[in-house]
Amino acid sequence: MRDKNYVIRVSSQKGGVGKTTIAVNLACALSDMGYKTLLIDTDVSNPSVGFHLGLEEVNVGFAEFLTGKVSANRAILKYSTTGLNALPGTIHGVIPPEFKDEIFVHLKDKVDKLNYDFIILDTAPGEIERAVIKGMDAFVDHAIVVTTPELSSVTAGMRLAAMYDKHGIDNDIVINRFRNKSYDVSVDEIEESYGKKELAIFPEDDSVPESIAMHIPVVIYDRQAKFSKIAAKLAASYKHKGAVQPSEKQAQRKPARALFWHSLRLAFRRIFLGR
Ligand SMILES: Nc1ncnc2c1ncn2[C@@H]1O[C@H](COP(=O)(O)OP(=O)(O)OP(=O)(O)O)[C@@H](O)[C@H]1O
Ligand SMILES: [Mg+2]
Numbered sequence: 001m002r003d004k005n006y007v008i009r010v011s012s013q014k015g016g017v018g019k020t021t022i023a024v025n026l027a028c029a030l031s032d033m034g035y036k037t038l039l040i041d042t043d044v045s046n047p048s049v050g051f052h053l054g055l056e057e058v059n060v061g062f063a064e065f066l067t068g069k070v071s072a073n074r075a076i077l078k079y080s081t082t083g084l085n086a087l088p089g090t091i092h093g094v095i096p097p098e099f100k101d102e103i104f105v106h107l108k109d110k111v112d113k114l115n116y117d118f119i120i121l122d123t124a125p126g127e128i129e130r131a132v133i134k135g136m137d138a139f140v141d142h143a144i145v146v147t148t149p150e151l152s153s154v155t156a157g158m159r160l161a162a163m164y165d166k167h168g169i170d171n172d173i174v175i176n177r178f179r180n181k182s183y184d185v186s187v188d189e190i191e192e193s194y195g196k197k198e199l200a201i202f203p204e205d206d207s208v209p210e211s212i213a214m215h216i217p218v219v220i221y222d223r224q225a226k227f228s229k230i231a232a233k234l235a236a237s238y239k240h241k242g243a244v245q246p247s248e249k250q251a252q253r254k255p256a257r258a259l260f261w262h263s264l265r266l267a268f269r270r271i272f273l274g275r
Contacts, residue, residue, distance in 0.1 A: 010023040017125075030235045044099065062087050064090070144171070145173050148176055176202045
């Protein structure tokens with residue numbers, strides 16, 4: 001039985017399809033189920049986890065952690081609304097000069113020293129070759145390929161899934177922004193193209209941009225939103241994959257209360273920090 005660090009890589013070959021949104025909400029949903037969860041923003045050029053969690057002002061993050069400039073203790077933050085741990089990127093910072101692609105080779109060793117039930121990796125689009133070459137396949141347990149029902153996204157996703165297959169990385173498709181329009185690629189066609197059933201279908205949902213504007217993951221912002229229900233289901237589907245049990249330490253917080261504290265913190269920041 002696995003005892004720690006089930007690593008899920010949320011990825012896409014095409015940009016802007018919803019990787020970060022899904023990674024953030026999957027991580028929050030797992031954390032909410034009581035799993036000790038860490039969300040890592042590995043997208044160094046365009047980090048955006050911080051926008052979703054209201055951590056835009058952090059000045060050390062994933063790049064500094066990977067180059068050894070700061071310890072895990074210093075770089076990992078507790079997102080107090082859910083208890084989720086997050087290693088964001090520095091949105092307003094500069095990439096440390098010593099950060100080179102080769103540095104990804106150290107990620108496995110760094111992750112091995114951590115102790116979580118689940119580690120969710122948000123990633124930059126289309127970096128599979130680099131990621132695999134740098135040894136990410138050595139520790140990724142499951143890869144999610146996010147695609148929208150647009151043809152260009154579906155075909156790009158197929159290339160990514162084929163690459164995962166080639167390197168023996170367990171992978172599944174997740175459809176995002178599903179609108180049930182006749183001009184979109186249908187679910188049947190997507191399943192046929194990938195040769196398997198999708199793990200989840202997230203609908204186009206206005207609660208998503210609304211929640212991002214509020215810096216609150218939608219699974220916390222609106223638990224009844226269609227997107228939130230699918231995120232909870234997706235998180236539940238990993239119960240059997242990781243063979244981990246929710247860490248007892250992780251006390252679940254009441255959603256309404258969590259939202260109250262979050263709103264209070266935002267108001268405080270606006271008043272005292274002018275943000
Ligand atoms: N299901 C959805 N319904 C409505 N809007 C959505 C949905 N999913 C994502 N979005 C919107 O799409 C935008 C892009 O999503 P996101 O940043 O998660 O994509 P990404 O794949 O991480 O992008 P990048 O490749 O730049 O990292 C978000 O700002 C969000 O507002
Ligand atoms: Mg992203």
